[in-house]
Amino acid sequence: MVTLAEVAQHAGVSASTVSYVLSGKRSISAGTRQRVERSIQELGYHPNAGARALASSRSNIIALMVPLRTDMYVPVMMEIAIAVATTARTHGYDVLLLTGEEGPDAVRRVTGSGLADAMILMDVELADERLPLLRGTDQPSVLIGLPADTSGLTCVDLDFRATGALCVEHLAMLGHRDIAVIGEAPAVYERHTGFAERTLDGLRSRARELGLRVLHRPCEGGYDAMAATLARVFDERPGTTGFVVQNESAVEPLLSLLRQQGRAVPEDVSVIAICPEQVAVQASVRLTSVAIPAQEMGRRAVEQLVAKLEGRDTEEVVLLAPELTVRTSTGPQSTAD
Amino acid sequence: MVTLAEVAQHAGVSASTVSYVLSGKRSISAGTRQRVERSIQELGYHPNAGARALASSRSNIIALMVPLRTDMYVPVMMEIAIAVATTARTHGYDVLLLTGEEGPDAVRRVTGSGLADAMILMDVELADERLPLLRGTDQPSVLIGLPADTSGLTCVDLDFRATGALCVEHLAMLGHRDIAVIGEAPAVYERHTGFAERTLDGLRSRARELGLRVLHRPCEGGYDAMAATLARVFDERPGTTGFVVQNESAVEPLLSLLRQQGRAVPEDVSVIAICPEQVAVQASVRLTSVAIPAQEMGRRAVEQLVAKLEGRDTEEVVLLAPELTVRTSTGPQSTAD
């Protein structure tokens, strides 16, 4: 294990000089810098993370708290996590992976031990129990997702309210009057996950304005659950012609079931999905969809965090504008009914 | 920020005594221990991670290197990652998330800086370029996946060769003679990912022994790719009656396409999937499948690693035995052809 001191000796300078070459916090003559850099190369020197953290009280680590449960949007979570990790690296940070399991304790542990300089939380609930802790500490943090009260917090999220509205508008424009929303699993609503409720909010209020009727049904993923849900929908609202699906694992079952029932997409019913691009493109019908910009969310979260760490001013809430891509699963509602 | 020294003062003992209470490396009288523990509670003390790492040269961090690409088995990767994180916590370790992006450099960085005590690598290729580095360092590591040469390495994986064999056996027993393997995306084979090749191996050699014909076709996920692949399969081997699918995103498209072509599952063709339980259960047909025990793999990897860190002897290669669960997608091949 090569140390700073050894590099210094090898280069014929003092330890502090090597440190300044590394950090760039004081000016160093070109000659010295080169000599030091060559020594670093030759000796294969890597600064010791612990010593660095101790001396500087900065660990260059960002903690990322992912949800423990895997009952929804796993690929999205993964994509965000990877985007966070790669973006963090470009800013010189590593990422510590925490699961939601420990809950608030994890926040205390990480904050208290100086393990991480900052943290990013995913899967935020409307009244998340970790929030008071975050407000009470001076450690910077960013939420991916939006709680009910964002005061004193920095958040990054897709604008799900606008997303809901956008879906309704598209369907309304095409002449649909009765639309059904196939949502996440009931558990997701029960724990008041922000994005699910906000989507519904946006959807409903825009529908009211435009005079559409909305039926919302949570749905566990999978074929059987979707079949039951779909049956109920057509039972209660036989005139339903528009679907908004916010549940990856219900997408393909829905399409498949509609096909079996002889309902053509998009001639008889239109379907909009709120999902990652890949799902929309790979489905059996190319789906009109609002993409979930997972990478963008991860990237922005890190950038906000780094800005805070560097003392730059940051926006409090970053809401990414939804974009609806029209593919072949939506079409005009025939006036024939 | 409360320090050890402050706790010591508050409890009326020396700093080293507090340290020994925390680590348990020397015996402490019950009275002292209680006094110290109360002080820790009252002051809300958390040991500083950096100082600890510096003094003990152990960071209590395990690095987990996940693949950067998200072209396959994302949910599996996520599940493994989460299992790794939670298991690591029960052993007192945190997990550092590295993406494959940096490649071998990440290994050097982490090893060199003492950031992590050990590492777990996922998505191992048969001749992975990170392996020489691992062999050359004294830092413990565990691979999830199996490279061509496992000497000097510890690996944990599902026994994919046995998995392939198991699938063939089941189909053979049911009377199928011509089977098609729908594999991962071509890129996966091109970079010689261990599990894909080993499955194929096991499949082919067992098929040869049992006198079955095997057609292997890599397949990008999604509906269109699957349609093209399926057309080719029936073109080249019209008598194909058994399918083995090792590609999550091809499962549902395949079922859907077969249905459209009027081929009943399992009466006309049988389908076995190699995928997580959830996928098999949620598909439009409840699939006979060999489960990918993601959680188990993550857990075992950590346990192997912890054993190594504690100097215990460990097995070199842990191969989990595949289990085939018969559901409703496989059935006897009618002798009528």
Add this chain to the structure above:
DNA sequence: CGACGGAGTCGAAGCGCTTCGACAACCTAT
């Protein structure tokens, strides 16, 4: 009854780095 060993505690020496103040050497402006 003195020597011995274990239990319990303390002090001090680092671990490898950052960072502050000091200082020498040099350059400018007066």
Add this chain to the structure above:
DNA sequence: ATAGGTTGTCGAAGCGCTTCGACTCCGTCG
């Protein structure tokens, strides 16, 4: 020519913890 400022470098003082050796009590054994 001299005061004042830059620029480049060094030494030393920690950062908060672990760990080693040493020391003090006791209880125990021969």
